[in-house]
Amino acid sequence: MNIKKTSSWIVITVILLLIGIAMLSRSIINNSNGGENLLEESIQEEPEIDLYFGFHPDSFFIFKDTISPNEFLADILLRHKVPYSIIAQLETASRDVFSVRRLRANRPYSILNRDTTDAADFFIYQPGPLRYIVYSLKDSIYAEEFQNPIDTVIRTGAGTIDHSLWVTMRRNDMNPALIAKMEDALAWTIDFHHVQPGDKFKLFFEDLMIGDESVGIGRLLGANFINRSGDNYAIYYESENYSGYFDLEGRPMKRAFLRAPVRYTRISSGFNPRRMHPVLRKVRPHLGTDYAAPHGTEIFSVADGTVTRAAYNSGNGNYVRIRHDNTYETQYLHMSRFADGIRPGVRVRQGQIIGYVGATGLATGPHVCFRFWKNGVQVDHRRLNLPPPEPMSDEELPIFHKHRNRILPIVDAIPIPEEQDEKKQSNMFTSLGWLD
Ligand SMILES: [Zn+2]
Structure with missing residues (x-):
């Protein structure tokens, strides 16, 4: 290799490194039409080889399908040369992990086979997005359950309420679990039974992903509910001594009294x-x-x-x-x-x-x-000004403020989608401030 070639390789390597660093540290601004998912940051690095349910894809012939209605495991395995004796053993061996009797139609499965002239090596079943089961069909017969790795993706969401929180979040394609988190964070400050048209909210949260599929909501890191009384912030904070939602001054959002004793209509x-x-x-x-x-x-x-x-x-x-x-x-x-x-x-x-x-x-x-x-x-408890709870300790407060100063600008920068003209939408949901 001559010097010129070597130096061009160094240049290419440096460029690739820089791209790599940029990709790891950037925030991807993904401005979709609805205004949601405006900022997302991938926390996980891609593995070097995409393993197939933990197996090296080059070592196997892989058959993917879904279980047909009225199809038995034996039907599938016999097609892949697995003898009856093995299928019978598998029934016993899988009992305590994920019994083959629990396999359901329309769920995906895979067959892994090193040598298609011989019986298949593995049967893999996906009961749902969170996990998969590997059934070993050769040498030792066993079943083993695995959790799919979950990626935490940081996202933001926002909306303007025209009829109800429920309709607004549904229209913005938000997970109901996110509604529940917002209610948890702000229940002591906001009367979610009676939100008003024109009220706005901004949310900064963790979306739990498996591949491209959202499987849940992690922490709600910051929220602002903007109504006639102005901004109502909640900041999630966790340390050795404290955990939960706090206002901007470090006082717990949780108050001594609930706003109401019942989820009323x-x-x-x-x-x-x-x-x-x-x-x-x-x-x-x-x-x-x-x-x-x-x-x-x-x-x-x-x-x-x-x-x-x-x-x-x-x-x-x-x-x-x-x-x-x-x-x-x-x-x-x-x-x-x-x-x-x-x-x-x-x-x-x-x-x-x-x-x-x-x-x-x-x-x-x-x-x-x-x-x-x-x-x-x-007294009328709805007019009562109860004293706000005590803020954090003097030692903790500066640490909280530092954390708050990181979260707050992100929440403030979330654009709110325009109020949409859906006035003709059924007002069936208007009283459903809560989701049960
Ligand atoms: Zn009464």
Whole structure:
């Protein structure tokens, strides 16, 4: 090799290296029409050889197919010269891993054969995108299950709500699990039952991929829900001492009280000291908030506390009262029944099911009448300004701020797709703020 050739090889090598470095470190801006998936960054490097379910593709003849309806494993294997005796052994050998009896029509499979004049070596079955089963057909007969490697791809998504969150996310092709993550992050700040047309959201999250297929959502790294009150950020943060969603100042998003004790369809009656009672037909103060929900819907304790009453009377029907601390108490009326184990003296956690929606006592339809006491006085919990939770420790806060300063510009830079004119779309979904 002469000097000229050598130097051109060095140049080519350097160029290839630079391209390699650029590919590893870049963020691919993939501006698709809907505005979603605007930024994605591949975290995994490509392996040098594309193994086929862990096997070297050059060593085998590979047959790919899907199982036909009414086709038995024996039908498939006999075509590939696997004798009956082996098929019988395989039934026993696979029992504790993934029984061959669990094979289903229309699922893909592969046959690997070193020498097609002889019986096949392996049968590979894919019960779903997450895993595959290798059945060894020669020498030792066994089954072994493998997980497909999952790539974490960082993506962003955004939307403008016209009817409901559900319709908007569906239209933007977003995974329902992402809706749930956003609700987890912001449930204490945003009333997801009653989002408004024109509300906007931006999400920065991990998409879990197997090949080209999204198989789930990882962490929601940052979110902003923009409504009439302005920006509502949530930043995911994880360290030795803390984990979860935090606001920009490092205060936990999780508050001492849930916004509502039930996944309700509507507020049928608000807190009103001068309300006309629907059953008694007299002005009677309504010192609670009525949440209408289908009969049997779960009712949650809005905060940690101790059950002080779980009883029945003619007005309240079945009701539960909980003392949270020296200041706050809550009460839940008209239950169809209590949850198991709910009785005076029992400790409950925030979000724990304490009973089920009904219409016992003085009620015109299934709902929860939710009452809230502060220092023994009944108050409108929806107007209450509860003190924000404490921020992180002084030692942790600078580390959090550093993390926040990395996430925030990414969230802010996410473009929001234009509101789409789909006003004629069924408003069936408008009340479905939650996905169950
Ligand atoms: Zn009420």
